[in-house]
Amino acid sequence: MINLYSWPTPNGHKVHIMLEECGYRLGRDWQVHPVNIGAGDQFKPEFLKISPNNKIPALVDSQGPDGKPIALFESGAILLYLAAKTGKFLPKSDRQKFEVLQWLMFQMGGVGPMLGQAHHFRIYAPEKIEYAVNRYTNEAKRLYGVMNQQLTRHRYMAGNSYSIADIAIFPWLRSWQNQGIDWADYPQLKVWFDKIAQRPAVKRGVAVLADLRKPITDDKARDILFGKTQYQAR
Template identity: 75%
Template sequence: MIDLYTWPTPNGHKIHILLEECGLPYKVHAVNIGQGDQFKPKFLKISPNNKIPALVDSEGPDGQPISLFESGAIMLYLAAKTGRFLPDSDRAKYEVLQWLMFQMGGLGPMLGQAHHFRIYAPEKIDYAVNRYTNEAKRLYGVLDQQIKGKKWIAGGDYSIADMAIFPWLRSWQNQGIDWSDYPNLKAWFDRMGERPAIQKALLVLADARKPLTDDKARQALFGAGQYKKR
């Protein structure tokens, strides 16, 4: 059995989608990051970076339990475990991996910053808003060109690259995006949203997540407690 420690954020949804697409049974453990659950000792044992998602598989590669943190590592593990959504051939595999790295190293962090400074920052800093909004638009443009004439991001079959990128684009309005500027990417985004596994995955803990408007949630996510030595 897979125990998934998660919350309905883009990185959490990446794993929800992959698990649903693979059809693997899993048990959800809510880690309410707005209430500070990510700092509890039990969670830190499997996710020392105090970030969701994290996973414990009771049937690891050698038959023994394995715990993993970092959403990209979890995606690679599950793809290897099931033999799905990551090609076998070296050429096709690295096509997928480069776009997975694009999401992990660029798209996710930059869109997260755009979202933060546009929506959550306690003061409006024009330089930061403009910097990260423009970077969001640039990254959407990269994806729009990549998907042009293709059905899937990596150019071959549906893969973990598509699953990793999709959840990050769901907050396009908060990122300052106008879909009319990215018609190729919008067609892919709509196609992804029609997949039954994705629709089911997006319901995971959906009722539990609340707007981050109270002081406790803001402190847990953005306050000095983030930097406390543990």
């Protein structure tokens, strides 16, 4: 059994989708354990044992590569682990594999951090700092442009086959409005986005824990997520 410790964020949904795409079914092959990041669950000692960076998601597979349990944190590493375990969504040939991996790294190093900052300064920051809003909104638009251009030449993000690159990127684009994006400016990317959204496993994945997520409106949750609580020594 695979146990996933998660919350309905883009990084959480990446792994929810991957598990379902790999043929695992929630309740049968994998279980999800909510980690309410607005309430501070990510700082509990039992969670820090498997995710020392106090971030979701984290995975524990009772049947690891050597038949022994393995614990993993970082969503990109988890996607790679599941791809290796199942033989799905990561090509076998070196050329195609590295084409996929570069777009996975593009998500981990660019799409996630930059769109997250755009979302933060546009929606959650207690004061609207014009420089920060413009900086990250413009970077979001640049990244969307890179992806749109890529999809003028390919069916999927890393070529003509669906891969972990698509699975990694898709959840981050679901908040396009909060990132200051107008889909009319990125028609090829919008076609891709709609195509991915219709996949049955994707629909199941983004529904996992979705009813638990609530808007961040209170000061305590803001402090836990963005304030001094985040930086206390563990």
